[in-house]
Amino acid sequence: MAAVVAAGVAIVGVLIARGVFDIPVLVERGGKLVDASMWWYAGAAFAFAIAATGLLHALLVAAPQPYRFFGWITGLATTIAVLIPFTTAAGLDTKLAVGLINLAIGVCISSIVSSVGRSAARVLDEPYG
DSSP states (O other), X not given: OHHHHHHHHHHHHHHIIIIITOOOOEEEETTEEEEOOHHHHHHHHHHHHHHHHHHHHXXXXXXXXXXXXXXXXXXXXXXXXXXXXXXXXXXXXXXXXXXXXXXXXXXXXXXXXXXXHHHHHHHHHSOOO
16 A cells, blocks of 8 residues: 555655646656656656565565664665756756655655554564454
């Protein structure tokens, strides 16, 4: 479900940037700036949430402090996603809009997957009966 919420955050972000503020949401492909499809953005957010869920699962199995590592990894990934638009030739308004959308998606994925993971792990640890 975190993937569905992350896709929704992407859609809302693109709608606000384009519809409310009339800011183009551009991404760089093959060295050229192109208009990002709202559905592409939602699909990418969905895929990253699925990947984050798999990452947390792997960390729960293998890492001594899985939530600490998960927080650092998702924090660094979110920081990279926020900074990437600033490496393009897009206008400052587009860079800020895309960076903010990426920040919202990253925070959404990190917080939901982490909190649901903690809840699920706690339920499994409780004794029956």
